Amino acid sequence: MIDQHATLPAQPQPPPHTKPPTPPARCGLARCAYRQAGCWIGAAMLLSFAAGMYSNFGLQRELFAAPGFMLQAAGQPVVVGVIVMLGIIAGLLTLSVATVLHRLYGQSRPRLTLFLVALVGASLAVNVLEGATLLAMRSLSEAFVAAGAGAESTFQPARQVLRGLRNGIHFPAKLLGGFGVLLMFVLLLRQRGLPPALAGFGLFAAGLQMLRSQFCARLPKPP
DSSP, X not given: OOOTTOOOOOOOOOXXXXXXXXXXXXXXXXXXXXXXXXXXXXXXXXHHHHHHHHIIIIIHHHHSSTTOXXXXXXXXXXXXXXXXXXXXXXXXXXXHHHHHHHHXXXXXXXXXXXXXXXXXXXXXXXXXXXXXXXXHHHHHHHHHHXXXXXXXXXXXXXXXXXXXXXHHHHHHHHHXXXXXXXXXXHHHHHTTOSXXXXXXXXXXXXXXXXXXXXXXXXXXXXX
C-alpha cells in the first residue's frame, strides 16, 4: 500500500535565465569614419601650414635676402633641397585632404569636391615646377661662385631670367594654394563639418593670405 503522505523527490529546477551582458556602446561606423577623417584632415592641414610657413618665412627669406641668391644659394645647397621637399610635402598633404573630402562629401557636392581635387592637384604641380626652378637657381649660383667676381656680366642675363621665372611661379602658386584652402573651408561650412565660427576664421585667414601674396608680388625684389 502506497503512503499518500510520503514526500516525492524534488524535481530539478531549470537554471534561471541569465541575460547576456550588454556590450559597451560603440559609435556607428559612419560616425567613427567621420571622426577619423576629421582627425586626419586637421593634422594634415596643420602640418601643411607649418611646412609652408617655415619654408616661406624662414628658409626662403634668408636665402633671398641681401646679397641675393646668386651668392648665397651655392653655399646653402641643403637649404635649397629642404625648401623643395617642404613644398612637395605640403602639396601632397593638401591633396590628401582634398581626396578625403571628396570621399566624404562627393555624393552631396560632386562638382565642388571634384573641382577642389583638380585645383589642389594643379597647385602641387606648380609647387614641383617652383622646386625645379630653385634647383636651377642653385646650379647657376654654384657656377657663378666658381667663375669668380669678374664673370658677373656673363651671368647677369641668366640671373634675370631665373629670378623672373621663380617670382612668376611663386606668387601665383601661393594664390592658387590659398584659393584651394578657401574652397576647403567653404565645403566644410556648407556640409557643417566645422563650427561656423571656426570655418569663418579659416575663410578669413585664407583670403588674407591670398591678398598678402599679391601684395608681396608688387614689392621690389632683391637682386
